[in-house]
Amino acid sequence: MKITVFGGSGFLGSHICDKLSEAGHHVTIVDVQPSPWLRPDQTMLQGSILDEETVRRAVDGADMVFNYAGIADIGEANNRPVDTARLNVVGNVMALEACRQAGVKRYVFASSLYVYGKSGGFYRCSKQSCEIYIENYQAMHHLPYTILRYGSLYGPRADQRNAIHRFVHEALTTGSITYYGAPTALREYVHVDDASTATLMILDPEFENQNIIISGNQPMRVGDLFKMIGEMLGKELTINFQNDPNSGHYQITPYSFMPKIGRKLVPPLTVDLGQGILRVMEEAHKAEHPELQSEGGYLVATDD
Template identity: 90%
Template sequence: MKITVFGGSGFLGSHICDKLSEAGHAVTIVDVQPSPWLRPDQRMLTGSILDEALVGEAVAGADVVFNYAGIADIGEANNRPVDTARLNVLGNVMALEACRKADVKRYVFASSLYVYGKSGGFYRCSKQACEIYIENYQAMHGLPYTILRYGSLYGPRADARNAIHRFVQQALSTGSITYYGAPTALREYVHVDDASTATVMVLEPEFANQNIIISGNQPMRVGDLFKMIGEMLGRELTINYQNDPNSGHYQITPYAFMPKVGRKLVPPLTVDLGQGILRVMEAVHRDAHPELQSEGGYLVATDD
């Protein structure tokens, strides 16, 4: 199939583009920045999802359109509410309208578990608004969709906006971690490779007009996660808990009573949380020490 991915240069989007290409699909990536991970068999269009002409060009002839564009960090969304509404909500509507005109067969949207509850701030507001628009485009114009509500992602290509990446980076550089909440906060971390594998699975007909949860199957309290990171590093970490009720993040669960529910999809093969965090540590350490080279699984200094 011909598939267009808005936001395909980002953390999750780039992994999904890789999986789609590996599955034999013709992938067009649309993003404000060229993808550092662009493959020879992928097409790149550089520009904003708010550019109507570009969006129309990107969607023309596509069988499926993925929308992973916009502001995805809760803190950033809370600090930039107008930009969040513009990029997340208006950008989503512009993509939907282009898909309607181009007779696209499926619209796949990256939402969040935060739509289930009252936490998440302006990020949650934008995702809820987007879901309502998507459902109404299906009802009014017959545009099939799949809404994917992701849990706590981690893995390669993430930056400091990603929680586990930030925790590991802080632990390696300072021996301490600052966390906005409490040690009892519960998360279901899911490796980005597992999440992208599950994402490609939703192209099957049975997932049309469905709301799907993609999260991990290893629930862990944040305090225990920090202990795991400390044990892996062989050091006692200093943890600074902020217990900030205005952070926008949930503590135990993102769920509040709401009438709509979604199916949960867990990929058959998963990356163990410990192994996944170890990979993050290796990547962060490698970035911090470019003078070292990998030999036989070890980072060693090269002789000049």
């Protein structure tokens, strides 16, 4: 199939594009930034989801359109509410309208577990609005969709806005971690490779007009996660819990009353959380010490 991915240069979007290409689909990436991970068998269209001509060109001839564009960090969304509404909500509607006009067979949207909870701030507001628009485009214009509600992602290609990436970076560089919630906060972290593998599964027709939950299967309290990171690094970390009720993050569950229940999708084989964090540590350490290379399982300094 011909598949267009808005936001395909980003953390999750780039992994989705890789999985789609590996499965033999023709992928066009649309993003304001060129993808650092662009494959020879992928097409790059640089531009904004808010540019009508770019969006029209991007969806023309596409069988399916994936939307991973916009502001995905809760803190950033709370600090930029107008940009969040513009990029997340208006951009989503522009993509929907272009898909309707082009006769796209299905629209796939990256939503969040926060969408119908009480946490998440302006990020949650934007995802709620997007889901309502998508469902109404299906009801009024018969545009099929799949909404994917992702949990707490981590893994390769993440930056400092990603929670686990930031935790590991702070632990390695400062010996401390600052967390705006409480140590009892419960999370189901999901490796980005597992999330993208599960995403590929929704191409099946049975997932049309469905809301799908994609999260981890190893619930862990944040306090225990920090203990694990400290044990892996072999040092006692200083943990600064802010217990900020206005941080936008949930304590035990992101759910409250759900107007539309989502089915949870978990791939048969998943990355163990501990092994996944070790890989994040290796990447973070390599970024901090580019003079070191891995040889036979050891880090050695390169000759000048």
